[in-house]
Amino acid sequence: MNTVENSNATDIRAKSLEEIEQDLLAHIPGWRKKEKIWLIVLTVIILIGVFAYYRQVRYGLIVTAMRDYTSWGIYISNFVFFVAISLVGSLVSSILKLSNATWSSPLTRISEIIAIAAIICASIIIIVDMGRPDRFIYVIIYGRIQSPIIWDVIIIMTYLVISLLLLYISLIPDLAVCRDRLVNIPRWQKKFYKVFSLNWQGKKEQNEIIRKTSSILCIMVIPVAFAIHTVTSWLFSTTWRPGWDSTNLGPYFVSGALMAGAAVIIVAMFFIRNSMHLKEYITDKLFDQMGKLLVLLSLVYLYFNINEYLGPSFKMVGVEGEHITELFFGKYAYMYWLVQIFGMVIPIVVLIFKQARKPVPLLLISFLVILGAWVKRFLIVIPSLQHPYLPIQDVDESYLHYVPTWEEWAITSASFAGVLLIITLIIKLVPVIPIWEMAEENGLKIKWS
């Protein structure tokens, strides 16, 4: 046992079962004013996005800044970003769990909730990008298994199902706690807990089932999580495009996703801890650990970045070379270097120091990483499209640049608000830190009725 676990445990160990239950259930009953304002803000952002989408459906994708050549825009880069974020679920609740990193157990549920919210919104945003959303059903009726898009649809659905199961299975005992302990809640909510706790009574056989199922799911989710982002990278690397034509793209995407995912967890931890007063559960030590993990993941990502750009920039072959020149010195250079330096190099350097792994500085650095990750995906998608083999000539001026329109920004903002809304609603319904796992670690026995 290392020091982290000790200090983590001493805080909670002093607590009785009743206190733990009280702490972790406190946020569920009733709506506080802050929560209401938060929900209204999110709803308004989503409604603006819905209005923008209405305009897009009515007038066509002409309302976006996408045109021939730049035929994919921030919808696609945002989709890639959300798929990346969804990898956190498997990172924390599976990779860390299987490697016996018990310090991360308070984070499992948060990460699974984020994963589900991100993957749902990724699926929505890909429909938003379609020119004919009315024909979505064709993907099922006429689907060709040879097309990487179909691979993506299949793997996303698989990942969503496994993630939902992973979240739900570990939730059952806690839903039973909610069923037994919560009194001042509306009728539907009582019914919800009763139905979904599946008559959980903490029996030996029940425990056994949960333990077995979740360890199977934990293992299953890893290849699926790797596949989901690797297949997303194949949407690009299976095309004949300079800039995407890379065998490195799969691990490059996956490592970037894990880095961004760790940063998202840190941000979520920070706000959950502050708004729900969970300082004893989400400790400074936990931030410190996540900070170290972020450094490790960023270093891996740095390695794949060097791999991705060094070869082509050494050779500077034809259009590929033009694309690299544009990124390094051209009109995308300021974005590229800001992202590489502030979104990757600086976090690595700064987080080596212990002081930077305190909650507030770590939060700021995580924001940088997330912002960098988003812009990085923009830089992966758009500049490549603007460097086809044949020169772009004889087109309207607007075809040469891509500056997203307000509709695109509104819809993208709405997708972010959607992720936050889904996270908020789930958190509002269930204990955000697994009660039964906390009790178990403390050697306390919960009594279910």
Added chain:
Amino acid sequence: MEKNQRRSFIKCGLAAGAITLTGVSGCTPTRQEVENDEKVKLLTPDGKLVEVSKSVAEANTYQPATPKEARQGIPGKKFVMVVDLSRCTNARKCISSCEHHHQLTPDRPFIKVLKMQDNADSSPYWMPKKCFQCDNPPCVKVCPVAATYKRSDGIVLVDNERCIGCRFCMSACPYSARVFNWGKPEETEETHHHSYSPETSVPSKIGTVEKCDFCPDMLRQNKLPHCITACPNGALYFGDKTADAVTNGGETVRLSTLLREKAGYRYLEELGTEPNVYYLPPANRSVPFEETLKDAEI
């Protein structure tokens, strides 16, 4: 056999010329029963019964293939195009005739004429570029719903009633051959009456991808694609690879001889897409390279 096919190509070149001369005068008569081989009776929109020769009538009454029929290629054919770069002067007649036939607006061209220069020391030249109808088409490979497909006659088509608008094919095409209907395509009097056919790509449909289709509706009527007959310089040849013959509307030549003698090549051969459009190098030009105005006349 080979000779016959070649002769039919000469014929179809002439026929296409005849149609453009007679001018398909905008009337859209409904088909009546064909009485004999030479003359048919047609009902004009203002209710008059007229007798016209069969060839003109067919040009007017031809019903292009339905989306289902269009998936079948023309049996026994393998269509190819040859572009003689030494003859192109950027007259842009191919573009305007294509635009007219496919009811396109200038922002959605099926054909582009690019100004190319292989290196600083060699002379620039004009390169007409359309869909290369690849035998190993990247667009067909990636399409999730088989909206774009490869036919037995070598043509790659798009079914705009199937296309979901994901634009993966546009990303996949190394030649930027595809255009997208970002907004609602304008509905003209003419397009309104057409029932949609992948062989004409008319009428255009919002939110779907389009591209050069080698005019299979013309080919089914044994006529040449519009761009071929429109070219004033005879720079564009079209033909059937199985018959080893191509024509530019004027002369008909053996494809293999043409490619061998003039060092024909395919653009970006190294990508392995196996295009069905060949280029002849811009050597020994008939007219020296000249910067032409973009929107010259028309």
